[in-house]
Amino acid sequence: DAKTTQPPSMDCAEGRAANLPCNHSTISGNEYVYWYRQIHSQGPQYIIHGLKNNETNEMASLIITEDRKSSTLILPHATLRDTAVYYCIVNAGGTSYGKLTFGQGTILTVHP
């Protein structure tokens, strides 16, 4: 799996958009970008994933650059409950999807 680089920590005001960047410059053409988050002492939770196009679901939006070397996870209206560690993961999916490589992630702190 390609390596990812994320800032160790970020802050965001409640109600504002949180934009979490991820660098994955060695991503291969068949690899997806996944985002998971882990709230303290709980199991990781899937947020969103994408291959080339931007994606949006009820939780977040994922913006992938045209060269696919970086991406940004956007939480449009952050709440206190969004305080968590966010992991950006690159994986080819299919038979290797159960074997995710988690980095250190970004600790997002949402302030009142």
Place this chain on the structure above:
Amino acid sequence: KAGVTQTPRYLIKTRGQQVTLSCSPISGHRSVSWYQQTPGQGLQFLFEYFSETQRNKGNFPGRFSGRQFSNSRSEMNVSTLELGDSALYLCASRWDWGTPPKELFFGEGSRLTVL
């Protein structure tokens, strides 16, 4: 629909003992993965099972083993426990193996303390 269930949630063992952790995947899910989470190493993949066969394996010593039963439930075993095995052990399930991916569903984990 019930989520991924892991038992026990907490346990304390002493060095040299062995431990067995259990994971019941979401109903209908046939693939189960195991991860170890420690403050120093973060989340690391242990192994994945599908149709009672180990399909992927991480870089852990042979003291770590697992199995999957015909009902997709899985167990992992750690023998000859060391202090460094103290960790949160997480189980994740997905519907199939090899299909286009969407998400892994994680359980709450089993927190093991080795004294």
